[in-house]
Amino acid sequence: MKPGLLVVVSGPAGVGKGCIVRKAMETMNCIVLSISATSRPPRPNEIEGVNYFFKTREQFEEMINNNKLIEWVEYCGNYYGTPKDFVLSEIEKGNVVILEIEVEGALNVRKMFPDCVLCFIIPPDFQELENRLRGRATENEEAIQRRLKRAKEEFSLIEKYDYVILNDTLEKAVSRFTSIVEAERMKTRRNNEIIEKFKNI
Amino acid sequence: MKPGLLVVVSGPAGVGKGCIVRKAMETMNCIVLSISATSRPPRPNEIEGVNYFFKTREQFEEMINNNKLIEWVEYCGNYYGTPKDFVLSEIEKGNVVILEIEVEGALNVRKMFPDCVLCFIIPPDFQELENRLRGRATENEEAIQRRLKRAKEEFSLIEKYDYVILNDTLEKAVSRFTSIVEAERMKTRRNNEIIEKFKNI
Numbered sequence: 514m515k516p517g518l519l520v521v522v523s524g525p526a527g528v529g530k531g532c533i534v535r536k537a538m539e540t541m542n543c544i545v546l547s548i549s550a551t552s553r554p555p556r557p558n559e560i561e562g563v564n565y566f567f568k569t570r571e572q573f574e575e576m577i578n579n580n581k582l583i584e585w586v587e588y589c590g591n592y593y594g595t596p597k598d599f600v601l602s603e604i605e606k607g608n609v610v611i612l613e614i615e616v617e618g619a620l621n622v623r624k625m626f627p628d629c630v631l632c633f634i635i636p637p638d639f640q641e642l643e644n645r646l647r648g649r650a651t652e653n654e655e656a657i658q659r660r661l662k663r664a665k666e667e668f669s670l671i672e673k674y675d676y677v678i679l680n681d682t683l684e685k686a687v688s689r690f691t692s693i694v695e696a697e698r699m700k701t702r703r704n705n706e707i708i709e710k711f712k713n714i
Numbered sequence: 715m716k717p718g719l720l721v722v723v724s725g726p727a728g729v730g731k732g733c734i735v736r737k738a739m740e741t742m743n744c745i746v747l748s749i750s751a752t753s754r755p756p757r758p759n760e761i762e763g764v765n766y767f768f769k770t771r772e773q774f775e776e777m778i779n780n781n782k783l784i785e786w787v788e789y790c791g792n793y794y795g796t797p798k799d800f801v802l803s804e805i806e807k808g809n810v811v812i813l814e815i816e817v818e819g820a821l822n823v824r825k826m827f828p829d830c831v832l833c834f835i836i837p838p839d840f841q842e843l844e845n846r847l848r849g850r851a852t853e854n855e856e857a858i859q860r861r862l863k864r865a866k867e868e869f870s871l872i873e874k875y876d877y878v879i880l881n882d883t884l885e886k887a888v889s890r891f892t893s894i895v896e897a898e899r900m901k902t903r904r905n906n907e908i909i910e911k912f913k914n915i
Contacts, residue, residue: 696897
């Protein structure tokens with residue numbers, strides 16, 4: 514009774530997506546993180562197969578043409594995308610694959626995998642989000658303003674998601690996220706095998 | 715972000731529905747149990763408004779005619795049903811109302827409240843269910859056989875439910891049940907208020 518699952522996690526920059534997913538992985542060992550492919554060159558410290566699968570533009574375009582990607586975008590002259598084989602083989606094993614991607618990508622994944630689960634993480638309020646972005650102190654004012662504008666655009670599409678997860682404290686948000694994963698795995702439509710067993714008693 | 719909810723819990727006799735719901739009520743204080751109305755006379759120790767709302771046949775028929783029941787059945791010459799007002803007012807308060815009813819009743823509730831959540835509890839296997847029924851030692855062989863036959867009939871309708879919850883250990887089953895309640899409360903379609911807030915930032 515442990516069906517595999519594809520879970521998409523979105524939310525504005527600074528909302529804590531990465532923290533929630535990493536903590537959830539510590540409590541549920543069925544959770545695996547999807548690794549993106551990119552044509553961007555590796556930065557120092559970035560490791561092939563851990564941070565990204567690094568590809569040349571030609572290799573990436575071949576993946577697009579051969580339908581090897583669940584979704585992809587071109588951003589600042591580089592390709593980014595989600596390799597399909599990894600996701601499918603992990604679902605097949607009964608694992609829960611997490612995709613951390615932005616809203617447009619999420620909606621494209623839903624088209625390709627109608628059975629995926631879309632989660633949107635929200636901050637307690639907008640001011641809190643701004644505080645968190647400023648707290649990072651890694652970006653200039655212009656970049657922060659750009660991210661806040663982008664957050665507003667993303668909020669306009671929350672309704673397209675299945676679940677909305679409040680991140681007021683990390684602990685609660687992780688518990689909310691794992692509850693969704695647990696619940697989705699108990700959906701009758703994902704458990705045909707066990708249902709058939711009981712129907713044929 | 716705590717929307718009210720109607721959750722229907724079904725499953726064969728002996729599967730542990732009552733235990734799971736009672737334990738869940740201890741961990742989530744938003745959970746309330748719906749109290750049925752019946753035209754059956756009270757047994758010794760049964761308390762009005764705790765075990766049942768006791769009604770005369772005439773009073774019960776008036777409730778039926780005035781559309782005051784979510785669902786009702788006549789069984790062994792007595793009426794049993796779920797009063798609508800209590801359920802609606804608790805949902806309005808943001809509480810999670812649990813209905814512990816059998817399969818046909820559950821499917822009738824779904825017709826009246828399409829937004830309700832249907833959970834079906836299953837035992838680890840059929841033998842285990844039989845053991846539990848015999849372990850109760852409160853019923854004769856004929857009654858046990860009747861319950862097992864009934865269980866098989868109920869299993870044939872599991873697919874109509876949203877979730878299937880395995881009761882292998884009480885603790886795990888309670889955690890599964892509360893995960894479903896938590897997850898359902900995070901569904902975007904139940905959180906229009908907070909979504910509107912973020913859309914209008």
